[in-house]
Amino acid sequence: MGFFDNQYSLHPNSILFLIMNTISRFLCPAVLLIALNASAQQKPFPGTVKKPATVFKARTEQEWLKIQVDSLTGYKMYGRGYVNNGKETAARYIVKEFKEFKLKPIFKDGTYQQGFAFPVNTFPGEQILEIDDKKLRPGEEYVIDPSSPSFSASNLEVKKVNFAKIKDTTDWKETLATIDSTHIWYFDNFKSVCSLLQLRRDQMVAQLPRGCYLIPEENRLTWNVSRQTMAATVFYVKESLMPKKIKSVKAEVKSVFIERCSSLNISGVVPGEVKDTFLAITTHYDHLGMMGDSATFAGASDNASGVAMLLSIASYFGKFPQHYSILFVAFAGENAGLMGSEFFTWQPPVPLKNIKFLTNLGIMSDFSTGMTVVNGTQYPIEFDQMDKINKKEEFVSEITPKGQAANSDHYHFSKLGVPAFFIYSNGGKAHFHDVFDSPELLSLTNTGGANRLLIDFIKSLN
């Protein structure tokens, strides 16, 4: 086991990590295949977080995972976000599962929960966008920029600005000076000015004054979580639904900015023979929640699939304790900017230096084209170990090693010197951060193989 001890001296270069942190986070797959076992689908009863009884009858690992994904995306979970207590319901569900799998509480107060808080802009209640008397469907036909404040207008004249005509920063500044909040602003060719000024769309809209803006979107409509608000209220609307000339607009945005939105990391342990040395398995359970009362971002691939995989691994090790203790953590606030893992590393329930290796699970939705291991090139010994197990047993088609990336919760551990992998499935990337990331569109192809590979890999670290 000497090579593990050497890992403690392998501290990743923190400057590199800072650079990586500026790279916007991406991951994520999802898929367009038919869901298995429709009969297993059932929604938790209102007010409860019951696990479907059918979970005990699952014939395969894949079926078991499917039932978990259905529960985590079901009624009352509300996209595991910031309205209707969605994230709290998800947290309670995970605690219940940890208890059932005989995991022990890890926090000093004898609980599985670690509370922390961060700011978040939320969208409870009804949101309305009507263009020329046609009511558009939230999530599918438009999304509201997540940093938008509340705004209400009917009867305002619509003014169109064609940004293809803007040639430099001076033109952009002059256009900004003409904008007022007594009109609704229709921004045509907005992408051209973003690329001209080499700024992201969110950086551009943050410069807009208070008012209401319609920006056509030719690509997929995706949403996010924002920890801040801006002056402008912005709708991104499916380009095909935008008339050349708009006669009337009715817009209602109701957002509530929560300065300290409390959240819970959930963690439990399976004590090993060596109690104070840990192999950690982590993932995030939060998603985007709801944009208004009708657009739910269920987050089946991101990251109900990862939570289901973590639960299945927890259920295994709960029955089969190992040489080292196995620590499980389901983080909150990942989609809001890795908030939960950051807090966990500030106040870890066990010394971080006692974590021998951490395996962070990203989207675990479709392994038909294998999986990616972030930090695989940083930790070649562990990577080869995993690859060898996989080649022998042919669990998944291929494992691709990658370098460092600040794209999920492993990042906060990596930068403090905890050896860590971040693993996600490569197949299916059709839906991500949109309302179509639903359990019906999740294939879970070969998640059974991936499950066995992950378990065997973790055992090999003992």
Ligand SMILES: [Zn+2]
């Ligand atoms: Zn996400």
